[in-house]
Amino acid sequence: MNESLAIDPSRFQPLTLLPMNPARAALFGANLAGIDPWLRLGYSPVGLARYLSANDQGRQTLALQDGETTAACFTVRPGWLRGPLLELLAVLPQHQGRGLGKEIIRRLADEFRRQGEANLWTISSEFNVSARRFYQRQGFDEIGVLPDLVRLGETEILLRLKLQVV
Numbered sequence: 142m143n144e145s146l147a148i149d150p151s152r153f154q155p156l157t158l159l160p161m162n163p164a165r166a167a168l169f170g171a172n173l174a175g176i177d178p179w180l181r182l183g184y185s186p187v188g189l190a191r192y193l194s195a196n197d198q199g200r201q202t203l204a205l206q207d208g209e210t211t212a213a214c215f216t217v218r219p220g221w222l223r224g225p226l227l228e229l230l231a232v233l234p235q236h237q238g239r240g241l242g243k244e245i246i247r248r249l250a251d252e253f254r255r256q257g258e259a260n261l262w263t264i265s266s267e268f269n270v271s272a273r274r275f276y277q278r279q280g281f282d283e284i285g286v287l288p289d290l291v292r293l294g295e296t297e298i299l300l301r302l303k304l305q306v307v
Contacts, residue, residue: 156244161202161214166194169204169214172233178266182292193229200228205245212236215245224260224304225253246279246302254304261304267296276300 159165170190173179179189193202193214205213213232219225227249232242250261263281265272273283277300285299 156241157206159204159206159211161193161204163190163194165204165211165214166190168211169193169231169233173231176234178269178272181268182266182295202229205241207236207239207241210236213241213245215249217249221262222260224258224262224301225249227261227263230263242275243279246276250280250302250304257305259303259305261302263300263302264290264297265300266291267298273298273300276302 167186167190170186170188170193173189174184174186193216197218199220200216200218202216203214204211205215207213211233213230213236215230216228217225218228227246230242230245246261253261261281263276264287265276267273267286277283279302281300281302283298284301287297287299289295290297
């Protein structure tokens with residue numbers, strides 16, 4: 142278990158990884174609050190921006206820039222059940238369908254595998270069928286059901302990508 146996970150930005154070339162800052166967090170907060178799953182779960186632009194810009198010990202939040210445009214962001218928490226937890230992966234709507242999410246997952250999996258991690262975890266809302274299908278196409282397996290985790294009446298699905306063959 143790697144408690145001080147560090148993602149090497151050079152492994153994402155030619156895409157650029159940037160640390161999250163208040164301006165980027167506000168951009169993502171404003172864009173994500175108006176789309177599912179965040180809309181259905183009741184997240185506000187300010188709440189999302191606060192989460193993304195929070196200095197949470199150990200958690201790493203990065204923005205991905207494609208050319209001159211900020212296109213995606215992700216948050217990773219190390220040391221979670223024999224591997225990191227991908228808490229959030231978001232590609233802005235105007236950048237979806239271009240393979241950025243797939244590339245982020247591939248590069249994260251390669252980096253964590255290199256670091257000796259056994260798993261990469263994420264959680265998706267049960268109603269977010271497109272996200273669940275996306276993760277399954279990347280090799281994640283649905284392994285748990287978590288009712289009322291984020292919001293009463295909503296169910297989350299725990300997904301795992303095995304990084305090491307045991």
